[in-house]
Amino acid sequence: MSHTNIHTNRFPPALSGFLIALLIFGLGIIISYFRFQVQKQTEQNELRDVMEIVEQNIQRTISEAYSSALFLALTVQDDGEVKNFESYAENLMNNHEAVDALQLVPGGEIQYVYPMEGNESVIGYNIMEDPKVNREVKRAAESKTIYFAGPIELKQGGMAVIGRLPVFIEGELWGLSAVIVYLNTLIGQSGINEFSNSYYFQLAKTNPNTGIEEFFLPVDETIEFDDVQSVDFPEGEWKLYAAYRNSAGARYSFLFIGIFSLMVSILCGYLSYRLFRKPFELEDLIDEQSKKLLESREQFKQSSELLTSVLESPQNIAIFSLDRDYNYISFNENYRRMVQDSFGVPVKKGMNIFDVVPKKSRALLMVNFNRALNGEAFEFIQENVDTDMNVQYWQNWFSPIRDRQKNIIGLTVFSIDITQRVEAEQTIERNERRLRTLISNSPYCIHELDVEGRLISINEAGLKMFKMESAEEYIGRNYFALMKNGHRETSEHLFNRTLLGESTEFGFDDGENYFESLFIPIRNDDNVVTRVMGITQDVTDRKQSEAFVENSLREKTTLLAEIHHRVKNNLAIVSGLLELQKGEVDDDRLTAIFDQSINRIISIAMVHELMYNTQDLSSINVHAYLEKLVPAISATMQNRLQNVDIDIDIEEYRLNINQAIPLGLLLNELITNSFKYAFKNRENNRISIRLVVQNETLNVVYADNGPGFPEDIDFEKPKNLGLNLIHAQLQQLDATYQALTAHKFELDFSFSVQGRGSHSNIN
Numbered sequence: 001m002s003h004t005n006i007h008t009n010r011f012p013p014a015l016s017g018f019l020i021a022l023l024i025f026g027l028g029i030i031i032s033y034f035r036f037q038v039q040k041q042t043e044q045n046e047l048r049d050v051m052e053i054v055e056q057n058i059q060r061t062i063s064e065a066y067s068s069a070l071f072l073a074l075t076v077q078d079d080g081e082v083k084n085f086e087s088y089a090e091n092l093m094n095n096h097e098a099v100d101a102l103q104l105v106p107g108g109e110i111q112y113v114y115p116m117e118g119n120e121s122v123i124g125y126n127i128m129e130d131p132k133v134n135r136e137v138k139r140a141a142e143s144k145t146i147y148f149a150g151p152i153e154l155k156q157g158g159m160a161v162i163g164r165l166p167v168f169i170e171g172e173l174w175g176l177s178a179v180i181v182y183l184n185t186l187i188g189q190s191g192i193n194e195f196s197n198s199y200y201f202q203l204a205k206t207n208p209n210t211g212i213e214e215f216f217l218p219v220d221e222t223i224e225f226d227d228v229q230s231v232d233f234p235e236g237e238w239k240l241y242a243a244y245r246n247s248a249g250a251r252y253s254f255l256f257i258g259i260f261s262l263m264v265s266i267l268c269g270y271l272s273y274r275l276f277r278k279p280f281e282l283e284d285l286i287d288e289q290s291k292k293l294l295e296s297r298e299q300f301k302q303s304s305e306l307l308t309s310v311l312e313s314p315q316n317i318a319i320f321s322l323d324r325d326y327n328y329i330s331f332n333e334n335y336r337r338m339v340q341d342s343f344g345v346p347v348k349k350g351m352n353i354f355d356v357v358p359k360k361s362r363a364l365l366m367v368n369f370n371r372a373l374n375g376e377a378f379e380f381i382q383e384n385v386d387t388d389m390n391v392q393y394w395q396n397w398f399s400p401i402r403d404r405q406k407n408i409i410g411l412t413v414f415s416i417d418i419t420q421r422v423e424a425e426q427t428i429e430r431n432e433r434r435l436r437t438l439i440s441n442s443p444y445c446i447h448e449l450d451v452e453g454r455l456i457s458i459n460e461a462g463l464k465m466f467k468m469e470s471a472e473e474y475i476g477r478n479y480f481a482l483m484k485n486g487h488r489e490t491s492e493h494l495f496n497r498t499l500l501g502e503s504t505e506f507g508f509d510d511g512e513n514y515f516e517s518l519f520i521p522i523r524n525d526d527n528v529v530t531r532v533m534g535i536t537q538d539v540t541d542r543k544q545s546e547a548f549v550e551n552s553l554r555e556k557t558t559l560l561a562e563i564h565h566r567v568k569n570n571l572a573i574v575s576g577l578l579e580l581q582k583g584e585v586d587d588d589r590l591t592a593i594f595d596q597s598i599n600r601i602i603s604i605a606m607v608h609e610l611m612y613n614t615q616d617l618s619s620i621n622v623h624a625y626l627e628k629l630v631p632a633i634s635a636t637m638q639n640r641l642q643n644v645d646i647d648i649d650i651e652e653y654r655l656n657i658n659q660a661i662p663l664g665l666l667l668n669e670l671i672t673n674s675f676k677y678a679f680k681n682r683e684n685n686r687i688s689i690r691l692v693v694q695n696e697t698l699n700v701v702y703a704d705n706g707p708g709f710p711e712d713i714d715f716e717k718p719k720n721l722g723l724n725l726i727h728a729q730l731q732q733l734d735a736t737y738q739a740l741t742a743h744k745f746e747l748d749f750s751f752s753v754q755g756r757g758s759h760s761n762i763n
Contacts, residue, residue, distance in 0.1 A: 013273050021269025027363045028261020036254040043244045049434060050199055051242050053441055054190050055231045058240070060443070061098040061189045062163070065179040066146045068092045068099050069165040071545070073177040075104070076167050080174055082112060089114030091548070095541045098189050100160065100182045106175035108137065121156045140164040141173055148238070151183045151203070151216045159183040159216065183216060191441070202241040318394075318415040321401065324373060326353050329410055338415075342384060342392065372398040372411035381418070393422040445536035447479075448522075451499060453492070455479050456531065465515075465538055479534075483508070494519055498532050513540040574601055599633050599668050619654040622663070622691065622698075626650050629664055630671065630689065637675035644679060646671075647688040653698070656754045659733060663700070666729035670702050670747065673722050678706025678745060699750040709741035 071092055075085045082104055089102045093114065101119060104112035108128030113119045128134050133149065140147035143166075150161040163179040187193065192201045203216045228243045318338045320331035328349050339347045345356045354362050361384065368380055377399045384392045394415045401410040445462030449455060455478075458471050466482070468474055480488050480495070487508040494504040498519040505518045516539050522531040578598050585591055627648065634646055655663070671687065679685040690701040709715060716739075718724045730737055730749060737749035 013275075017269040017271075017273030020272040021265040023265075023359065024268050024363060025261050025265035027360055028264065029258055030360045032254045032257030032261065035257060039253060045430070047199065047242060047244055049437055050195050051231055051240075053437065054192055054195070054201070054240065054242070056441075057190045058186070061181065061186060062148065064096045064098045065148070065163045065181055066165070068096050068102065069146055069163055069177045069179045071549075072102055072104065072179075073165060073167045074549075076169070076174060076177075078169065080106070080169055082106075085112050086114060095545070098181055098185060099179055100185055101180035103178040103180065104175065105164075105178055108175065110178075119156050122154075125155055137164060137176070140176065141166045144168075151186075151205070154180070161186055187217070198245055200243045200245050203238060204241060205238045318417075319412065320353075321410055321412045322353060322369065323410045324408070326369060327351065328353065335415070338417075368396075368398055369411060372400050372413075373408055375400050375408055381422075391419070392417065393419045445534075445538075447534045447536075449479050449495070449532045449534060451530065451532075453479050453495060462536065465536065491517075495532060499529050501529055507539075513538055514543045515539065595636050595672075599636055599672065602629070602632055602668075619656050620660050621652065622655040622660060623650045623652045625655075625660060625664065626667065626689070626691070630667065633668055633671045634675075637672065644675065644685040644687055647686065650689065650691040651693055653691075653693045655698070659698075659751070659754055662729045662732045666726060666733070667700075667702065669722050669725045669729070673726075674704040674706065674745070676722075678704045682706070693753070696753045697750055698753055699748070701746065701748045703744065703746040706745055708743045708745055715739045715741050 072085075072088060075082050075088050077083055085104060089112075092102060093099055102114045103110055103122075105127060109124060109126045110122045111124070113122060127137050133152065136147065136149035140149070146163050146165040148161050148163045151159045152162065154160050160180050160182045163181070165177045165179075167174045167177055187203075195201075201217060202219070204213050205216075206213050228241050230242070231240045232238070318332065318335035320335045321329040323329055328347065328351050330349065331347065336347055339345055339356055343356060343358065347356055353365070357365060361382075364382070368378075371378060377397075380396045380398065382394045382396055384394060395418045397414040399412050399414075400408045401412055403409050442459060443461055445459065445465045447455060447458040447462050454476055455474055458468070458474065462468070463471060474482070480492050483491060490506060491508070494506055497504050498521050501521050501523075503518065503520050505516065507514065507516045509515065515536050517534060517536040520533045520535070521529040522533055524530045578594055578601070581594065585594065627650065630646060630648055634644065637644075667689070674687055685705065687704045688702075692699050713719070715723065718727055726747075733749075733751040735749040735751035737747060739748075740746040
């Protein structure tokens, strides 16, 4: 081939330089774009982690406020009076940092406030009549659970969130138990201030009166909300927004890399232009090198056969070799399949590798190939994107190929697909970062011990809980030596059980506070316990609250039992007075009336007697009740009438007092009517009473073997007091019934058993 033909077919230097510059600039733009996407995704992940922390802190503040409102409602008694408000409120304020003020609002009017100082102006303020707030007040009453209104401007000044819990007495709304959390307190507890340097937060809520979304934190007009994230709080229908303050950083990075790529492409284009201007000077050198290459090619051919056998031996490694012109010398089957799957190109020997790989990868490969052709052996991890836009990672080993004269005649690349390993490492790194964040911000003490019981790590909450100044002072020390002697042996015993693979838990105190601790075994890949994780919670407040509630409940139970006892005694006095009055009457008709009245009083008194003789003060055993009541009524009536056999079959069941009294009065009237009207001048008189309970429905069948009702008396249209009372009690029980009055009397009635007691004041 002549020099003339070579020069004629050669690309113009200017065009070659321009194409190279364009290629490098395009590659730089692609790299900057992918970096931009990675940086944006990283920002979003970090923002999501921060939002999770802030959301957890706000939810914890809401839980404390709900707990305070619920305990404050216990000061409202059954009669609507409020007792011990000041002491309850003071105790709740001391144990809940998030609570700034407490209120009780009977009938919608604020009458009780703690602390009073600074809040005097709200006493007597009727929130139900204020159109600015009454809509959210009504929403709290309708939801029958706590509802957080605001942030609103308080009447006494300042912005706050108000949680209102409706309080019910006997199913009727008594008023509200309210907890006030200042907006500054809510923001402080949420942890927003800790992240405000890097993130912008905004608290918003749709105004229920105007329907307009209102913002309560300072507005920063410079923040762009293109990548904003938000969290909804259904307890008050708020929404928390957050955005990355430096979101423009990814764009600046993209612009910087783009400008840098432009400069590099211009430089490379210029250098290429200068390079392509010197082909004539290189022709003689190329001819000389070509002769040497022809001499070594035969030798290379012999060694390539041996190289081919080596290339095909690994089962999980892709191997290929190139000459100095980047043409394939040899490759194994794994490499051929990898190229076919990744790029959709059938590779062949003698083909140039840059006709196979995508353009965006050529510049980087060129750099690595030239390093190997310059005699360097090195390792490089490469990221590829296949035709389906799936990212793959390959670990490559580049090595030069030398002939006998130590001249480099090509290169070999060994490649292993490490995509799964890289993705697993990335997942582990994300999980570890998130776990470290959670442990660091956990309110519980979380620490690790080695198998010798020495402290390996402890989080910030643990340092505060045990009043440690720094972790470094205690790392490496024996954990149990830090505990009091009274708890050391127990905790060491449980620690040894944990080393055997068992999770254990125990409680201890330091003289002032109570703690609950949990030991969890941590195993290695061989399932051997190598560390122990300890989780400790300060439960002092809970212990004190439980003791307070238990004492209050015991006091109320005693008072309620005393009330039942006194009611029974008073009814006994009334019954005795009627007995004395009956002794002064000679008229049998009046005597019968006295007996009926006495039996009715006995029916009620027996319920109260059974109530204070049991621990459950809201229900009685209906079997025991009727077993005492029916013989008492029968004994009273049979003093004047003939004997009557009474057959009683009653199941064991506990019945609410509100249903037991009507049931007793109903059976009293039925038995009295049977004695008065069914057994005149008759023998073999019999009354049967059957009571069964099925699926929370109580069924009673009452029957006597009398002649039934006369034709002029209709059970459905009562004309005397006894039948009127029977119908009244059936209505009070909300019972369905069927009455048979021909040639006998039988009343079959059923009613649903009430599940709640008579002393519950919060619905």
